[in-house]
Amino acid sequence: MTSRPAEQLAETFVELADMMAREYDLDGFLRLLVNRSVQLLDVPAAGVLIVGHGVVASHERLIPVLGHDVSPLADSARDGEVVAVPDVDAATAWPGFADDARGAGFASVHVLPLRRRGETVGALALFRDGTGEADVRLAKAVADIAAVTIMQARALRQADELAGQLQHALDSRVIIEQAKGVLAERLGLGMGAAFTALRGYARSHNTRVAELASAIVDGRFDTNRLRR
Template identity: 45%
Template sequence: MSVTREEQLIDAFVEAADTLVADFDVIEFLHTVAGRCVQLLDVDAAGIMLADQYGQLHATAASTESARLLELFELQADAGPCMEAFRTGVQVVNADLGASEERWPRFAEAAQATGFVSVHALPLRLRTTVIGALNLFCARPGDLGEGDVRTGQALADVATIGILAQRGLYQAELLASQLQNALSSRVTIEQAKGVLAERRGISVDEAFNLLRRYARNHNLHLSELARQTADGTSNAVELLARPQNTTVSPEGPDSA
C-alpha cells in the first residue's frame, strides 16, 4: 500500500520525537531529514549545513554525494544560497542558477556543472535562533510550488527542533560539545564511505546507504560503525566482507 505525502510528513515529525532522548545520533537524524526532502518535495537532492559553537557552517548531511560535494564547494567559496539563508535567517527560493552568476558566481558555475538548474535554501531557525540551513537542488527547470516551500520549511523546522530539543536534556556547554562531536564524526563517516566503496567496488552513495542500513539493523551508532569501518575492526569485518546485492534508499528499508 502506498504511503501518502501527509503520512510521510507525519513520520518525519515522529522521527523528531526520537531526539528527545539522551542517546541521540544527530548525523543519522539529519540524513533522514535530507532523504525525506527528496521524497516529499519536487527536488532532486538535498543537503543540510549545521553551525558549530563558533557559528561556522559545516556540510553535515546530504541525500547524494554530488550534493555533499557542492555544499563543500559553497563553504569554500563562502558564498551561496545556504550561506545566505543562514546569515539572514530568510528563505532563498527559486534561485535560477543561470541568472545567479553575479550573485554567487563560483557556486552557480559549480552547481550547473553538476547538473542543477535551480536551488532553494531554507533556514534552520527557531524564532531568532538560526543553527544552519537546508539546501534543495533541482535538475529540472521550474519554480518550487508554494506547498513544497511550506513543506520544506516544516522539515527544516523539524531538524531545528530536533537539535535544539537537546537543550532540555543538557546544559548549553554540553550541547555545544555534542554538536561539535557530531560535526567531527562527519570526517570519520567520509573516511568509512571511501574505504567501503573501494573494498566493495561500489559507489560512494551505495557505500553510505550500506553503512546506514547495517547500523540500523545491528542497533549501532552510525558514527561508531564508521570508525570501526575506517579501522577495519569489530562489527566492520562482516560489513566489509559480506556480498551485498541490493541497493538501499537513503531513508532505509522502512521509508516506502
C-alpha cells in the same frame, strides 16, 4: 511510507525526533533529514548546513556544491531568510556555487532556514533538475521540524553536561572537605589551616586540589609531607 503528504510529514517528524531522543547523533539525524526530504518533497537531492558543524548531502555529487563559504545556504543560515534560486545560470551572487551546482546537474535550488524563535541553526537546500520556483509549503514544515528537534536536543545535551559539571564540582567539594578533616587530625591543624596547607602544596606542585585531596583520603599521599 503512505501516499498522503500529511501522514508522510507526521512519520518524518516521529522518525527524526526519535533519532535525537535515543542519542545525540547529529550527523545521523542530518543524513536522515536530507534523505527524507528527497522522498517527501519529491526533489532529486537535498543538502543541509548546520552552523558550526558542517554540511550533509543526500548525494555525494552535492558535497562540493555545499562546501562554498559564499552560497545561498550560507546566506540563509546567516540571515535566517528563505533564499530562492530559480535558475542557477542567473545566480551571479554566488558564482562558484552556481558553477558547481550546474556541473552536478542542478538547475535551481530553494533554501530554507532552520529557524525557531529568532535563532537560526542552519539551512536546508532543495535542489531541482529544472528551473522555476518550487512549492515549499511542505518543505517549510520539514525545516521547522528539523530546527525544533535540533534545538531541543542541544538544550537537553547542555542540561546534561551542566548537571554532570555540577555533580563533579560537588564530588570534588566533598573530597576536599574529607581531606581537610584528615589533615586537621593528623597534623593538628584547624580546618582553615588544613585547607591552606592543602591548597599551597597543590599549587607548588602543579597539582589540582581535588586530585591531591583524593590521594590524601585514599591513603596514597603521605600527609607528613605537608608538615612545615
